[in-house]
Structure formats: structure tokens, C-alpha cells
Amino acid sequence: MSCTFTASGKAERFIQTALREWAYAASYAHSNERANELPRWLHEYNFYRNHLALQNKPPISRFERVVHNVVHLHS
Numbered sequence: 001m002s003c004t005f006t007a008s009g010k011a012e013r014f015i016q017t018a019l020r021e022w023a024y025a026a027s028y029a030h031s032n033e034r035a036n037e038l039p040r041w042l043h044e045y046n047f048y049r050n051h052l053a054l055q056n057k058p059p060i061s062r063f064e065r066v067v068h069n070v071v072h073l074h075s
Helices: 002-023 031-047 064-073
Strands: none
Touching: 002 031
């Protein structure tokens, strides 16, 4: 059961961050404008934004073996 709570807590934290840093961080004229901004924000979140739980590293750092392949695809 504790795994379920941990996963739910992580998901909830991500949702709170997304709302604060993407969905409500700027005024959008239309929901399509907000939706178009999501891929950029997710890229920033996963590749550049440091996370305290990961010793101030971005989430992509957890995949050290895959990083070399991702870097080729990463722009």
C-alpha cells in the first residue's frame, strides 16, 4: 500500500507543479495557446529543471544509460 501512496503523492506533486508553472503561470488568450505551450514546458521540466528529490538534477538524469541515445534525439 505504501507504494500506492508514494506514487499518488508523486503524481499529485507533478500536477501541482504543472498547474503552477505551466497552466496558470501566464495568461493565455485561448486554451489552444496553453496546450501548444505544454510540450515546451514538459521538455524544460524533464531535461533542465532541477528537482530536490533527485539531488538537484533533472528527471532525465535518472536514465544515465539511456542519456547517450536521448542526447542524439534531444534538441
